[in-house]
Amino acid sequence: MPKSKLPDFDNFEELQNIPRNLFAGAVGTETIELDNLLTKDLTKSGSFDIRGDIWATTFGKVMQALPIPAMLLDRSHKIVAANQACRKLATETNQLVDRLFHDLMADGITAKSVRNLVAEVFNIRKPKVAEGLLSFGDHRIWGRLTFRSIRIMENRMILVLIEDLSLEKKQLLVNQKHNEELKREIAQRTHIENELRESEAKYRELFENANDIVFTHDLKGNFRSVNGAVTRILGYEPSEFLKMRLDDLVVRDNRHGANEVCSKISCGAQRVGPYEMLVQSKNRGLVWVEVSSRAIMEDGACTAVHSIARDISDRKLAEEALRESERRFRDLADLLPQPLFELNHRSYVTFANRQALAAFGYAQKELETGVSILRLISSQDRAKLRHTLSQLLSGQEAPQGQEFSALRKDGSTFPVLVYSGPIRRKQTVSGLVCVTLDITDRKRADAEREKLIAELTQTRDALRFKATHDELSGVRNRGAIMEILHQELARSRREARPLGVIIADIDRFKEVNDEYGHLAGDALLRGVAQRIVSLMREYDSVGRYGGDEFLMILPGCDLENCRHAAERVRVSLCSEDIATSEGTFKCTMSFGVATSDCVNEGDVDCLVRASDEALYRAKSNGRNRVET
Numbered sequence: 001m002p003k004s005k006l007p008d009f010d011n012f013e014e015l016q017n018i019p020r021n022l023f024a025g026a027v028g029t030e031t032i033e034l035d036n037l038l039t040k041d042l043t044k045s046g047s048f049d050i051r052g053d054i055w056a057t058t059f060g061k062v063m064q065a066l067p068i069p070a071m072l073l074d075r076s077h078k079i080v081a082a083n084q085a086c087r088k089l090a091t092e093t094n095q096l097v098d099r100l101f102h103d104l105m106a107d108g109i110t111a112k113s114v115r116n117l118v119a120e121v122f123n124i125r126k127p128k129v130a131e132g133l134l135s136f137g138d139h140r141i142w143g144r145l146t147f148r149s150i151r152i153m154e155n156r157m158i159l160v161l162i163e164d165l166s167l168e169k170k171q172l173l174v175n176q177k178h179n180e181e182l183k184r185e186i187a188q189r190t191h192i193e194n195e196l197r198e199s200e201a202k203y204r205e206l207f208e209n210a211n212d213i214v215f216t217h218d219l220k221g222n223f224r225s226v227n228g229a230v231t232r233i234l235g236y237e238p239s240e241f242l243k244m245r246l247d248d249l250v251v252r253d254n255r256h257g258a259n260e261v262c263s264k265i266s267c268g269a270q271r272v273g274p275y276e277m278l279v280q281s282k283n284r285g286l287v288w289v290e291v292s293s294r295a296i297m298e299d300g301a302c303t304a305v306h307s308i309a310r311d312i313s314d315r316k317l318a319e320e321a322l323r324e325s326e327r328r329f330r331d332l333a334d335l336l337p338q339p340l341f342e343l344n345h346r347s348y349v350t351f352a353n354r355q356a357l358a359a360f361g362y363a364q365k366e367l368e369t370g371v372s373i374l375r376l377i378s379s380q381d382r383a384k385l386r387h388t389l390s391q392l393l394s395g396q397e398a399p400q401g402q403e404f405s406a407l408r409k410d411g412s413t414f415p416v417l418v419y420s421g422p423i424r425r426k427q428t429v430s431g432l433v434c435v436t437l438d439i440t441d442r443k444r445a446d447a448e449r450e451k452l453i454a455e456l457t458q459t460r461d462a463l464r465f466k467a468t469h470d471e472l473s474g475v476r477n478r479g480a481i482m483e484i485l486h487q488e489l490a491r492s493r494r495e496a497r498p499l500g501v502i503i504a505d506i507d508r509f510k511e512v513n514d515e516y517g518h519l520a521g522d523a524l525l526r527g528v529a530q531r532i533v534s535l536m537r538e539y540d541s542v543g544r545y546g547g548d549e550f551l552m553i554l555p556g557c558d559l560e561n562c563r564h565a566a567e568r569v570r571v572s573l574c575s576e577d578i579a580t581s582e583g584t585f586k587c588t589m590s591f592g593v594a595t596s597d598c599v600n601e602g603d604v605d606c607l608v609r610a611s612d613e614a615l616y617r618a619k620s621n622g623r624n625r626v627e628t
Contacts (some may be wrong), residue, residue: 059152066161069143072150073158074100077118088164089136096136097213101160106133106382118147121158125149131165142169172404173541213289213309216296219262221246224304233289233311235282241301251278251286260352265295265305272298276312288316336435342423343432359438361409373434378405378413385418392422393429406436415439470544472522473529481543481551485604488541488555490594499596500554500562503611504532507588507623509548516582524582528587531578535569549615550610559595559628566591566626574624588624590615 027423054060054072063070064083072081077100082093090096095423096104101118105111110132117128130145144163149156213233215226226241236244245261261272273292279286289309291316296304330351339356341349349367357364360376371429373389374382381404391398398420406416414437421432436626468480473577476484506528513521525548532550533542545551554562570589577584618627 007152017129053151063159068164069141069162071096071101071160071162073118073160075122075156077101077115087143089134089139091137104134104136106135114145115519118158121147121149134162140166142166176616195347210308213310214307215241215306215309216306217246217267218304221262221303233281233309234279234287235284251280253278261291261293265293270295277309278308287311288313294581326543339436339438341367341373341436343373343389343434345393345429345431347386347393348434349373356436359408360406364584366409373452376407378407381405388418388420389432392420392432395422395429403439406438415443432460470529473525473544473550475529475533475550476541476543478543478545478551481541481545481553482604484541484543485551485553485607487605489596489607492555497556498558499607500559500565501594501596501607501611502552502554502562502566503545503592503608503615504550504552504566504589505615505619506548507590512585516585520580520582520585523582524578524585527578527580527585528573531572532569536565537574539566551611557595559598561628562593562595563628566593570624570626590618590623591626592618593615593626593628 039319055064060081063081067085068081069086069088070083071079071086074080076608079096079099079101080097082090082095086093086096089262102111102115105114114132116132117130121128127146127148130147131143132145134141134143141162142165144165146161146163148159148161150159151157173409179399210227210229213229215224215230216224217223223242228237228238230238230241234241234249243426261275264272271292271294274290275287276290278286279289288311290312291307291309293305293307295302295414296306328539330353333351333353334355336353336355340353340361342351343354344350349371352360352362352364352367357367362371374386377385384402385404388398388402400419404416404418405413407413415438417439419435419437421433422429423433430577443512470477470478482594488499491497506524509521509524512524525544529544531544532552537550537554539555541553543551543553552565554565557565570591573587573589592611592613594607594610594614596607599610614627618625621627
């Protein structure tokens with residue numbers, strides 16, 4: 001094998017998988033006597049000085065001449081000498097001197113075994129042989145290590161001879177890998193063959209136990225094979241079926257379709273179907289089957305047809321029942337007085353009853369050729385309807401009876417209420433039903449009712465205003481202002497808050513009537529009332545108490561604040577004339593002020609009397625003033 005194909009010794013896992021002979025060796029004691037080989041470097045006592053020039057001795061020359069690496073180890077397992085062949089391990093042999101021999105081993109497990117083996121040779125003096133990977137720098141050798149005990153004078157040493165087995169080891173690794181690959185290929189091939197047999201067995205089992213009829217026939221219609229399902233579905237035994245031809249099985253009206261399948265496959269079609277055929281059974285009469293066929297090719301040419309036939313008699317019955325149900329549904333839908341639409345899952349109209357066609361102005365074909373229900377709704381309402389339909393199609397609940405503006409074919413609009421519901425098939429929403437209700441008459445009636453209610457409300461408010469307000473001045477009349485006074489007095493006592501009351505009288509009002517007439521007097525009353533209201537707080541109340549007298553109610557005001565409010569009105573009247581339709585008049589008023597805390601537990605009459613008495617004092621003291 002070429003050297004480039006040999007593996008290196010970088011993968012320790014591969015090396016560990018190769019058996020190692022670490023403790024093999026011959027039995028018996030062997031000692032090499034070197035005394036008569038020494039020619040120099042003997043000490044005075046006659047011992048050999050290993051620190052001297054060992055290569056000048058006869059032993060050293062013999063050792064140096066060896067073609068394989070050789071080393072001497074002392075009792076500390078250190079290398080004391082290495083011949084020139086050790087350059088296989090080191091560039092210079094002196095680089096190995098004074099190193100522990102077992103440190104040259106490439107992995108820790110081998111190093112430990114070699115250390116123990118050297119110690120054993122020192123003890124028992126028997127040669128031992130081991131194998132292992134030696135590594136020093138970039139050099140590596142797989143070697144067979146022979147350890148021999150030697151004695152030089154009184155010194156015990158170990159002679160290590162290293163036989164380089166790298167090529168043999170690499171070849172062994174290659175052979176082992178080839179063997180493993182061969183084993184894997186054999187195992188893989190065996191596995192494939194087993195799977196093929198299992199697959200054939202499963203196919204045969206599936207073929208025989210399939211629910212559908214699986215059969216083959218040649219291009220002339222002669223049957224070649226069939227499974228056992230033909231007995232359950234058509235009542236024929238397989239042997240009986242194989243004696244028949246395709247034309248014997250297919251009903252006459254369907255033979256053209258069967259012949260067309262054979263013709264397509266003969267013309268190069270690889271697959272045909274699925275297609276439906278009506279066939280003659282042995283004991284069930286006519287049976288509907290769905291067939292899928294494919295060509296069987298040999299040498300690039302179609303030689304037969306492989307087909308699978310599924311019994312669809314129940315499905316055909318269900319389809320016919322569904323069609324009948326749909327016919328009944330449409331007949332019933334046409335009897336409904338409201339427009340009804342059936343929609344698919346995309347909200348397109350698939351059916352509209354007569355009332356829907358009449359209401360929207362479409363023909364049945366126009367709506368059933370891809371028209372969305374959204375086209376029947378004005379553009380401003382389409383987003384709302386689209387959201388409602390999306391909720392129903394996703395299985396959610398949606399509001400019912402929503403109002404939309406419907407759009408006829410001619411572009412006119414009319415108001416409708418829409419009621420929608422899902423159509424479910426096998427627990428899945430497959431479409432929707434929408435019923436529309438024309439509410440044009442209702443909207444017209446609602447508008448008339450709203451108009452009538454508004455008129456009645458206006459009349460009621462006018463009557464209520466007339467009942468509670470003075471017709472001349474526009475402020476509350478005596479009855480209404482007194483009722484408010486009763487309520488405010490009760491509230492002030494509940495909340496422990498003061499209540500202020502002011503009675504004001506126009507000074508010399510009779511002179512105005514006498515000089516300018518009653519129309520001017522009435523206009524002056526209205527102008528004074530408006531001036532007083534404009535100077536009061538929002539929650540204060542003003543009423544005509546009688547004649548030219550006005551009653552003002554000020555919740556939460558003590559005596560001092562009431563006096564200030566009256567003074568504000570008085571100053572306003574003095575400083576600015578009253579402009580009326582009858583002319584401009586100068587006017588002053590006198591004010592009498594009282595509060596609830598001044599009359600203690602008194603009732604409304606006491607409070608009004610106290611204000612009236614204060615007004616009398618204002619009149620007596622010269623008019624145009626405020627008295628409390």
